[in-house]
Amino acid sequence: MTVWDQLVGQAPIVGQLRRAAAGEGLTHAWLFTGPPGSGRSTAAKAFAAALNCEVDDVTARGCGECAGCRAVLAESHGDVTFVRTEKVTITIDEARELVAKSGDRPSTGRWRIIVVEDADRMAERTTNVLLKAIEEPTPRTIWMLCAPSPADVLVTIRSRCRPVGLRLPPVADVAALLVERDGADPALALEAARSAQSHIGIARRLVHDAAARERRAATVRLPLTLSTVSQAVNLAERLVKIATDEASSSNEERDAHERARLLETLGVGADEKLPPTLRAQVRQLEEDQKRRAKRSVTDSLDRTLTDLLSFYRDVLMVQLGGGVEPVNAELSDEIAEFAASSTADVTLARMDAINTTRQRITTSNVAPLLAVEAMAVSLI
Numbered sequence: 001m002t003v004w005d006q007l008v009g010q011a012p013i014v015g016q017l018r019r020a021a022a023g024e025g026l027t028h029a030w031l032f033t034g035p036p037g038s039g040r041s042t043a044a045k046a047f048a049a050a051l052n053c054e055v056d057d058v059t060a061r062g063c064g065e066c067a068g069c070r071a072v073l074a075e076s077h078g079d080v081t082f083v084r085t086e087k088v089t090i091t092i093d094e095a096r097e098l099v100a101k102s103g104d105r106p107s108t109g110r111w112r113i114i115v116v117e118d119a120d121r122m123a124e125r126t127t128n129v130l131l132k133a134i135e136e137p138t139p140r141t142i143w144m145l146c147a148p149s150p151a152d153v154l155v156t157i158r159s160r161c162r163p164v165g166l167r168l169p170p171v172a173d174v175a176a177l178l179v180e181r182d183g184a185d186p187a188l189a190l191e192a193a194r195s196a197q198s199h200i201g202i203a204r205r206l207v208h209d210a211a212a213r214e215r216r217a218a219t220v221r222l223p224l225t226l227s228t229v230s231q232a233v234n235l236a237e238r239l240v241k242i243a244t245d246e247a248s249s250s251n252e253e254r255d256a257h258e259r260a261r262l263l264e265t266l267g268v269g270a271d272e273k274l275p276p277t278l279r280a281q282v283r284q285l286e287e288d289q290k291r292r293a294k295r296s297v298t299d300s301l302d303r304t305l306t307d308l309l310s311f312y313r314d315v316l317m318v319q320l321g322g323g324v325e326p327v328n329a330e331l332s333d334e335i336a337e338f339a340a341s342s343t344a345d346v347t348l349a350r351m352d353a354i355n356t357t358r359q360r361i362t363t364s365n366v367a368p369l370l371a372v373e374a375m376a377v378s379l380i
């Protein structure tokens with residue numbers, strides 16, 4: 001199994017990266033873009049593995065079996081750095097550390113590689129810190145930036161990067177991957193892939209988490225009960241609660257584990273009083289966990305709104321007679337009835353309201369509940 005096998009439905013991109021790994025058109029900076037779930041970071045990781053693959057035949061690099069490939073895929077290769085943030089943004093100090101690391105010569109591999117998975121989560125002044133390093137890299141250094149679209153990266157940066165544009169893979173390909181890689185039931189895999197709109201990560205979670213499937217089913221049914229302002233307020237509360245509960249369920253256990261590990265490292269028992277000299281370290285961990293929790297809620301709410309958007313997408317397809325397979329096939333009758341009660345213009349306005357709210361909660365400090373309440377009222 002090669003490193004390219006994880007890139008589902010991306011044959012043109014695989015060809016481009018294979019040729020570059022063989023030395024054809026290889027450059028010092030790359031920008032991987034594509035919608036969420038398209039596999040931007042997966043493509044960057046596969047490319048990094050191929051570049052440091054130990055196979056002598058350049059056309060076969062990316063074997064997935066050699067020590068170099070396995071180390072990169074496990075994110076333990078000494079010459080490949082992966083950068084992702086669980087906070088709202090990547091800080092300027094973190095960017096400076098990357099610049100310093102990019103100047104080091106590779107120790108065991110051919111290339112020193114820096115993979116920034118959240119390049120869109122850098123403020124302008126933070127991105128400017130990287131500019132000179134990307135503009136004038138050391139001879140054996142390659143930068144790989146990942147973002148939803150080229151517009152999410154400063155023009156001065158993207159003009160110096162070779163673009164790699166990914167697309168969402170077909171639903172059938174995602175389902176086949178879940179069956180082959182995760183041993184999922186074929187029918188469940190197909191349903192999860194369709195519900196996730198080909199987002200591989202979300203589809204995998206839906207396959208393995210029955211509670212996640214139930215939360216999504218509750219979300220897409222909410223518009224069917226919306227007709228008054230009071231119902232809109234209740235809908236907003238439920239959407240925010242769904243997102244908060246999902247984020248909390250994934251963070252609580254992790255937070256407790258991190259705190260226990262820190263206390264163990266500091267030599268403090270779980271029931272012992274914390275000495276004043278060690279409180280700053282525990283307080284720093286708690287602050288990092290709060291920032292991560294905020295990011296988790298924001299991301300979870302964005303996914304919840306995306307699920308809600310899929311309902312109106314199906315409604316619009318019915319109104320336009322598009323003949324496109326619905327995302328929510330189990331609601332076909334309800335969607336047809338809902339579509340008959342309004343027009344395509346109204347549905348487009350509702351979809352625009354949802355997308356505007358998604359942008360507000362991910363790019364500003366607006367209170368999520370207030371933003372979702374305003375959106376819910378506009379959906380009546």
